[in-house]
Amino acid sequence: MQIAVSGGKGGTGKSTVATNLAVALRKIGVKLTLADLDVEAPNDHILLGVELANEEPVNQFMPRFDYSKCTKCRKCAEVCEEHAIVTLKDGTPFLMPTLCSGCRACEIVCPVPGAIQEAFRVIGHTYVTPTPYGFTLVTGKLREGEERSMPLVVAAKRRAEEVREGLLMVDTAAGTGNTVSKAVEGSKLLIAVTEPTPLGIHDTELILQLGKLMKIPTWVVVNRSDLGDVGKVRELAEKYGAEIVAEIPYSENIVKTYVEGKPIVLTDYPEAEIFTGLAERVAEFLGGGE
Amino acid sequence: MQIAIASGKGGVGKSTITASLLYLLKDEYSFVAVDADAEAPNLGLLLGVTEWEEEREHIGAKVARINTESCVRCGICYERCPYGCIYIDEEGNYVVNELTCEGCNVCGLVCPVTGTITLEEVRSGVIRKATTKYGFPLISAQLDVGRPESGKLVTEEKEWAAKLMKELNLEHMIVDSAAGIGCQVIASLGGADVAILIAEPTPASLSDVQRAYKVVQHFREPAYLIINKADINPGFTGLEEWAEKEGIPILGRIPYDRAVPESMSMLKPVVEAFPEAKASKAIVEIAEVIKREILG
Numbered sequence: 269m270q271i272a273v274s275g276g277k278g279g280t281g282k283s284t285v286a287t288n289l290a291v292a293l294r295k296i297g298v299k300l301t302l303a304d305l306d307v308e309a310p311n312d313h314i315l316l317g318v319e320l321a322n323e324e325p326v327n328q329f330m331p332r333f334d335y336s337k338c339t340k341c342r343k344c345a346e347v348c349e350e351h352a353i354v355t356l357k358d359g360t361p362f363l364m365p366t367l368c369s370g371c372r373a374c375e376i377v378c379p380v381p382g383a384i385q386e387a388f389r390v391i392g393h394t395y396v397t398p399t400p401y402g403f404t405l406v407t408g409k410l411r412e413g414e415e416r417s418m419p420l421v422v423a424a425k426r427r428a429e430e431v432r433e434g435l436l437m438v439d440t441a442a443g444t445g446n447t448v449s450k451a452v453e454g455s456k457l458l459i460a461v462t463e464p465t466p467l468g469i470h471d472t473e474l475i476l477q478l479g480k481l482m483k484i485p486t487w488v489v490v491n492r493s494d495l496g497d498v499g500k501v502r503e504l505a506e507k508y509g510a511e512i513v514a515e516i517p518y519s520e521n522i523v524k525t526y527v528e529g530k531p532i533v534l535t536d537y538p539e540a541e542i543f544t545g546l547a548e549r550v551a552e553f554l555g556g557g558e
Numbered sequence: 559m560q561i562a563i564a565s566g567k568g569g570v571g572k573s574t575i576t577a578s579l580l581y582l583l584k585d586e587y588s589f590v591a592v593d594a595d596a597e598a599p600n601l602g603l604l605l606g607v608t609e610w611e612e613e614r615e616h617i618g619a620k621v622a623r624i625n626t627e628s629c630v631r632c633g634i635c636y637e638r639c640p641y642g643c644i645y646i647d648e649e650g651n652y653v654v655n656e657l658t659c660e661g662c663n664v665c666g667l668v669c670p671v672t673g674t675i676t677l678e679e680v681r682s683g684v685i686r687k688a689t690t691k692y693g694f695p696l697i698s699a700q701l702d703v704g705r706p707e708s709g710k711l712v713t714e715e716k717e718w719a720a721k722l723m724k725e726l727n728l729e730h731m732i733v734d735s736a737a738g739i740g741c742q743v744i745a746s747l748g749g750a751d752v753a754i755l756i757a758e759p760t761p762a763s764l765s766d767v768q769r770a771y772k773v774v775q776h777f778r779e780p781a782y783l784i785i786n787k788a789d790i791n792p793g794f795t796g797l798e799e800w801a802e803k804e805g806i807p808i809l810g811r812i813p814y815d816r817a818v819p820e821s822m823s824m825l826k827p828v829v830e831a832f833p834e835a836k837a838s839k840a841i842v843e844i845a846e847v848i849k850r851e852i853l854g
Binding site for chain 2 (some may be wrong): 419
């Protein structure tokens with residue numbers, strides 16, 4: 269089974285909830301793998317206090333033209349939806365590598381065998397990191413200067429599937445674009461982490477829409493619940509048939525453990541119970557169906 | 559001049575600081591503000607914008623569609639989709655998941671039955687303009703849920719903003735970029751004269767701002783740093799050390815202050831809502847440094 273932690277707005281505490289929930293679930297015996305699919309800004313390893321390990325490059329196809337064979341028919345440039353291939357007046361193609369999405373459409377339409385050769389470039393990395401908490405963390409990390417996060421999300425999710433043990437829990441990026449839906453895809457439960465501020469509420473509506481469009485049951489965790497009007501979140505949740513399952517007040521203790529890279533759920537602070545409670549609810553939802 | 563404000567990590571206070579800076583700069587400078595976080599635009603909310611004067615639909619995202627009638631169910635599209643966006647429904651039909659499709663058309667190219675898979679243009683979102691109650695214009699965007707290419711929306715926002723600069727004879731464009739380092743952020747930083755980075759003293763924020771800085775370096779733009787919630791993590795000196803090593807001037811430090819979230823709930827920049835708050839005083843000082851060092 270797979271579940272996702274997401275939230276629309278950046279900085280609402282997705283990673284804090286994902287990492288603490290993972291540790292708490294493991295503590296009550298649920299086997300799991302955590303995948304950090306916020307490939308532009310992956311932070312779960314920092315919050316768990318571990319160094320990324322077992323690096324693997326994500327190679328993306330890009331065409332290399334063999335000009336001795338190319339007939340300058342321009343078909344490759346015509347099919348390139350990203351306009352990554354430009355042609356000179358006489359039809360000679362050139363690639364602008366950062367625009368190339370690696371989809372191979374050019375290779376598919378090229379009428380001359382061998383005129384387009386396979387080349388690759390590294391657009392990021394995936395990592396499989398053992399944690400001291402009894403589960404493995406899989407991380408996708410886009411290389412700086414690369415524009416497209418989708419291939420990294422796909423690669424990291426694939427690697428997570430390969431190494432997964434039991435439940436797969438994914439932590440997504442902010443926003444509600446198609447890379448977030450790709451991360452969430454396949455989940456049986458979506459946990460939306462929100463803030464009760466007007467900005468948080470605005471963005472929460474978008475993630476609830478996404479959950480509805482994808483037909484995934486959605487739970488809401490309200491973070492910094494005392495810094496705004498939880499009633500408004502509740503109204504919104506009801507509108508989308510979602511349920512508020514936890515409220516986490518603003519807490520110096522959470523900030524403290526967050527910056528120390530130590531999951532708060534392992535401490536004696538009272539906030540730990542919130543995550544333990546959430547984990548129990550998730551375990552109940554899973555019903556042993558890992 | 560074009561100034562881009564970025565952070566890598568979300569939630570470090572980019573939009574709240576931007577809103578306050580815009581408020582403090584509005585009397586002396588003329589500018590257009592751009593909210594370049596098309597997936598979660600918040601600057602308009604913080605500036606009290608409730609109505610948009612003009613809204614343009616952005617058509618241009620492409621998604622593949624499969625005609626079930628003529629599909630022979632060979633599965634080639636399913637095998638070849640580079641991002642795994644085609645699935646088989648309960649009746650055995652091949653279907654494109656429009657919420658994850660990147661619009662590359664590989665499925666259409668490999669499909670053996672002409673006309674079965676078509677690439678269709680769909681709405682990817684809207685771009686909007688408002689004149690804020692403070693007098694300056696704001697351009698904002700909203701990507702539709704599950705659409706690709708938010709960077710294209712940002713590029714179009716900036717084109718509109720550039721046109722406005724000409725029409726209204728404005729001096730500056732101030733761009734509040736999204737979290738992350740992907741296409742939206744690249745579109746935000748591309749063409750900027752100066753980048754202002756915002757970070758908080760946590761290891762996660764340091765890691766993300768370092769990544770954002772690499773993108774800034776790619777564009778060879780001078781960068782400055784603002785440290786927000788500067789006192790939440792005493793003893794953490796990583797940000798300052800990094801800034802010094804890279805030669806990034808620190809424009810100022812803003813202490814953690816509950817007045818900031820409270821001002822957000824009032825939908826006002828904190829410097830307007832609570833001018834005496836310690837965070838407001840720090841932002842006023844930073845605005846002075848920006849006037850002196852960057853805007854001249």
